Amino acid sequence: MKYLLTICARGGSKGVPRKNIKEIAQKPLIAYSILTAQKFLQKHSGLLTLSTDSKEIREVAAQYDLKT
Numbered sequence: 001m002k003y004l005l006t007i008c009a010r011g012g013s014k015g016v017p018r019k020n021i022k023e024i025a026q027k028p029l030i031a032y033s034i035l036t037a038q039k040f041l042q043k044h045s046g047l048l049t050l051s052t053d054s055k056e057i058r059e060v061a062a063q064y065d066l067k068t
Contacts, residue, residue: 028060
């Protein structure tokens with residue numbers, strides 16, 4: 001079985017602006033989702049994708065080897 005993992009990260013949060021790239025324990029919040037998905041894919045076959053409207057989020061995700 002192959003899996004499709006999609007991380008959806010909207011850039012225009014109204015509650016906490018820029019929350020996906022805010023650092024928590026020296027990592028941007030989105031990094032935790034990326035690293036967890038990558039760990040899952042080490043054991044399972046599949047594809048990891050990012051859906052975002054933000055250039056900043058894409059740039060941060062690329063630092064964790066997630067391309068859009």
